[in-house]
Amino acid sequence: MKTKFKINDSIIVDDRVSTSHCRTPSYIRGKEGIVERVCGEFPNPEEIALSYDNPSIIPLYRCRFKQAHVWKNYKGSNIDTLELEIYEHWLKKK
Amino acid sequence: MSKIYKKMGPHDVGGENSIPIDLNDPEMTHWEKYANALRIVVSSKRIITLDELRYHTEKLGDAYFEIGYFERNCLSLHNICLNKNIYGQELFNEVKLKKVAEFDVPKIDLPDPKKIEHLHDGVPHSHEQSDFQEDETGEGPPDYYFDTLAIAEIMISKGLITKEDIAQKIDQFDNVFPNRGKTVVARAWSDQNFRKYLIKDAKSAISDIGIKLETFADVICMPQSPQTHHIVVCTLCSCYPRTLLGMPPSWYKSRSYRSRVVHEPRKVLAEFGTIVPENKEIKVHDSNADMRYLILPPRPSNTDGWNEDQLSKIVERDYLVGVRLPD
Numbered sequence: 001m002k003t004k005f006k007i008n009d010s011i012i013v014d015d016r017v018s019t020s021h022c023r024t025p026s027y028i029r030g031k032e033g034i035v036e037r038v039c040g041e042f043p044n045p046e047e048i049a050l051s052y053d054n055p056s057i058i059p060l061y062r063c064r065f066k067q068a069h070v071w072k073n074y075k076g077s078n079i080d081t082l083e084l085e086i087y088e089h090w091l092k093k094k
Numbered sequence: 095m096s097k098i099y100k101k102m103g104p105h106d107v108g109g110e111n112s113i114p115i116d117l118n119d120p121e122m123t124h125w126e127k128y129a130n131a132l133r134i135v136v137s138s139k140r141i142i143t144l145d146e147l148r149y150h151t152e153k154l155g156d157a158y159f160e161i162g163y164f165e166r167n168c169l170s171l172h173n174i175c176l177n178k179n180i181y182g183q184e185l186f187n188e189v190k191l192k193k194v195a196e197f198d199v200p201k202i203d204l205p206d207p208k209k210i211e212h213l214h215d216g217v218p219h220s221h222e223q224s225d226f227q228e229d230e231t232g233e234g235p236p237d238y239y240f241d242t243l244a245i246a247e248i249m250i251s252k253g254l255i256t257k258e259d260i261a262q263k264i265d266q267f268d269n270v271f272p273n274r275g276k277t278v279v280a281r282a283w284s285d286q287n288f289r290k291y292l293i294k295d296a297k298s299a300i301s302d303i304g305i306k307l308e309t310f311a312d313v314i315c316m317p318q319s320p321q322t323h324h325i326v327v328c329t330l331c332s333c334y335p336r337t338l339l340g341m342p343p344s345w346y347k348s349r350s351y352r353s354r355v356v357h358e359p360r361k362v363l364a365e366f367g368t369i370v371p372e373n374k375e376i377k378v379h380d381s382n383a384d385m386r387y388l389i390l391p392p393r394p395s396n397t398d399g400w401n402e403d404q405l406s407k408i409v410e411r412d413y414l415v416g417v418r419l420p421d
Contacts, residue, residue: 049149
């Protein structure tokens with residue numbers, strides 16, 4: 001499996017707008033984090049949703065974000081974190 | 095560009111301000127179980143994929159939050175069937191009418207359950223109202239149930255699925271899936287090596303004790319610890335380890351839980367009676383793609399010498415989602 005990122009790499013989630021089905025929630029776009037683990041390769045959900053016969057197989061990562069960086073007015077503790085899965089084409093090197 | 099324009103649709107709720115969570119989790123009706131089973135059978139056979147179903151649900155627009163969860167699923171399933179020429183509207187209408195007619199039985203006067211008296215082992219025995227299950231509203235099934243029946247009948251007649259597939263899925267959701275997570279946790283509480291394996295590679299560890307999960311997704315186990323509190327949500331839909339925990343409770347699928355957990359987890363946890371101190375990290379897992387999450391609660395201290403069967407009986411679903419901890 002050829003992956004662009006490895007564990008602990010600093011990443012930034014692309015801030016682009018999507019118009020179709022996509023698994024990158026809007027609240028995490030443009031946010032900085034690190035790669036928590038490489039999950040493996042999975043068919044691209046954006047293509048499966050549109051009934052593609054042969055969707056491309058792409059790497060999926062679990063990424064970790066500091067809550068205080070995700071939300072401007074985060075009222076919890078500074079040590080709180082958020083983790084979610086992001087497909088490679090939504091990630092950029094920081 | 096302001097945040098609002100980036101939202102993909104009505105389903106993309108993470109970070110919204112919302113109302114307190116309704117913690118009621120009413121028992122599913124038969125039509126909800128049927129609709130759920132059909133959807134799972136169809137997606138596990140890859141007749142229609144989960145992402146196609148999600149996409150067509152998201153496209154419902156304003157109707158998304160105006161109709162219920164199962165009705166939404168049913169409508170998107172129907173739209174995809176039309177799109178993929180699994181059937182045409184005409185055939186669907188015809189079969190649906192037949193299904194409605196089959197259900198249209200004449201009303202009869204039922205006896206008052208409280209007055210039913212009969213013999214049990216030769217002893218007269220009368221029943222209480224509470225011995226009988228009744229529909230709260232006294233109304234028949236909702237319209238979407240007939241849609242679901244029609245979709246199922248057409249798919250069965252085309253050989254895509256069988257009647258038994260649906261019956262088996264309903265049975266698994268009632269009797270098999272809700273117990274698996276409890277069995278796994280009881281084993282992890284009893285066996286340190288299994289616990290380590292579960293945390294390293296949950297799907298393989300679970301398979302090793304004879305539980306073959308009927309899911310394409312991978313499973314990740316996160317152990318609760320004195321330093322970190324884990325909690326799971328799916329902000330985009332209702333991703334949940336169904337083959338390990340059964341159906342997600344109503345609140346897990348609710349807009350308020352989904353929108354709030356990611357940005358105010360302490361407040362949400364407090365609504366479940368779980369107070370997490372400021373110096374303990376809260377880690378929120380937004381289950382949004384191909385992983386499913388099992389939270390491993392700490393073993394209660396007063397359980398020394400208990401066997402796995404005894405332990406599994408005190409494992410509660412809420413612990414495994416991370417909204418509560420054992421006392």
